[in-house]
Amino acid sequence: MNITQEKIDNLNAVLKVNIEPADYEARVEKAIKDHAKKAKMPGFRPGMVPPSHIKKMYGKSILVDEVNTLLSDTLNNYISEQKLEVLGQPLPKLDDKQEYNWDFADNFEFNYEIGLAPEFNIDFSSKDKLTQYIIKIDDETLAERVKNIRRSYGKMTNPDVSAEDDVLYVQLTQLSPDGSVFDGGISNTTSVRLEQIKDEKIKKSLTGVKKNDEITLDIQKAYGNDAPKVAAILGIDESEAADLKSNFKLTVKNVNRLEESDLNQEFFDKLFGAGVVTDEAGFTAKITEELEMMMNQDAERRLQNDIYTYSIDKVQFELPDDFLKRWLKATNEKLTDEELEGGYKDFAQNLKWTLIENKIIKDNGIEIKYEEVFAAAKQSLDAQFRMYSPSPLTEEQLGQYTVQYLQNKENANKVFDEVKALKTIDHIKSVVTLDKKEIPYNEFKELK
Incomplete structure (x- = not known):
């Protein structure tokens, strides 16, 4: 042979x-x-x-x-x-x-x-500069968060007249072009959250209404031609909603309002435990701290994405593109030429990042230990369980679930790749210069 x-x-x-x-x-x-x-x-x-x-x-x-x-x-x-x-x-x-x-x-x-695989060099140094954002909570974001928390613990009332944050329980009836009820047209009873109305003029027309009031509604304008939203409100298919031109008669059946909870000790204890917070200032400080913790996770994700993009742009090398396209077609029989061309750029970028990862790991002798993979999987599972259960699992239970989760090869490879990516990014962060910049959250959201 x-x-x-x-x-x-x-x-x-x-x-x-x-x-x-x-x-x-x-x-x-x-x-x-x-x-x-x-x-x-x-x-x-x-x-x-x-x-x-x-x-x-x-x-x-x-x-x-x-x-x-x-x-x-x-x-x-x-x-x-x-x-x-x-x-x-x-x-x-x-x-x-x-x-x-x-x-x-x-x-x-x-x-x-x-x-x-191409041969290439990686020469990151302190001359490479990236921005590391430190998010500060602006008054608008803080006020919105406080409002949502208070409403979560508030009670439902039925005022006589609607306000801008209320929910209207309504009957929607399709109209003909001449304004009469369209015989055999769309009719649906549903809830309309005023805060979700995109058009300010329409939102204003729905503020101050009471039970049995009737209004002619341009539903496409109201929801900014959002077909999925219009479909959900009317109980129809998205394709039908996208082509819909009719106005609707909106008849108010009821006005619902979620009153905000009082800022008292009972409310503080429900949120944080008995005696942890005792006044409004402490409540505001606690919410600010939790918000900044969540927002700085957003900032870390932004930095990781910036490092990924910067690395792809900085480390230049070619790939055997023609071969890889043939290979993708050979291993994905249902892949069309249009899908291949449309998705190949993202595939090539992810492959480039994998090659950069592998070289950094190899050149710097970075180890990925089972204990680290186990800890990452355990943390991820813990976060998932907390979303669905108010009481956390014991360490023993969480450990057993993690072992079972990692016995699946696909799960284990996924977590391994996540740990490898984080170790690669941590190495790059230790080499380049990170310019720290404080930024209000409302400005951070607008960053491209």
Whole structure:
């Protein structure tokens, strides 16, 4: 058996594999004998079918299987022994037109294209500068958060007249162009949250209304031509909502208002535990602290994304794009040419980042230990459980769930990749210059 490499350029090569009868004869004979021992055929006792009979009936298919297995093993071993950094997987050359008899005496030649990882250098230093945002909570964000928390612990009332934050329980009836009720048209009873109305003039027209009031509503204008929202309000399909031109008669059935909870000790104790907060100033400080903690997680995600983008732009190298596109098509039969072209840029960027990650990890001797993967998975699961349960799991329970979660190979690989990415980003952060900048949250949201 002989395998050679023909270098096309720095990113592409062809592997030629020659297989002779001596390379596969023993494997095929063994496979035929093993098959004979297990075969159940009429006229023969179980396990007593002669190998010659198996060879006559199934020999070619067994030969094909064994040659394919030998070919796969040969390619993988060669790539490993030669320490070739390949991208994707070897692809059979499409222009190979050789045909074989598969008569146990053929010499086989197979040609495979491979895409090679590029060679590149990474030279991050203190001269590379990125902004690290420190978010401060602005008055508007704080007031909105306080309002939402107080409403979460408040009570529902039914005032006579609506205000701008109320919810109207209404009947919506489709109208004809002349303003009359459209016979057989859309009709739905639903709730309308005034704060979700996009058009300020329409929102104002719905403020100050009372039970049984009727208003003509341009529903598309009210929701800014948001088809999913219009569909949900009317109880129709999104496609129908997107094409809808009609106005609707809105009849008020009821006015609902969620009153804000009083800022008293009972409210503070519900939120933070008995005696932790005792006055409004302490409440405001606590909410500010929690908000800044959440917002700085947003800032960290922003920094990580900026490092990713900066790295992709700074570390320049080419990929074997034509090969990778063929490989993607070969391994995704349903992938259309349009989908391939539309998604290839993102695929190539993610692949570039993976190559940068691998080089940083290798060049700097960075280790990723099981304990770190376990801790990351445990933290993620803990956060998920807390979303659905008010009482946290015990350490023992959380540990058991984490072990079970990581027994799934796909889950384990996912968390491993997350830890690898974080370690790579931490290394880059330790090398480049991070210019800290305080910024109000409302300005941070507007950043591109």
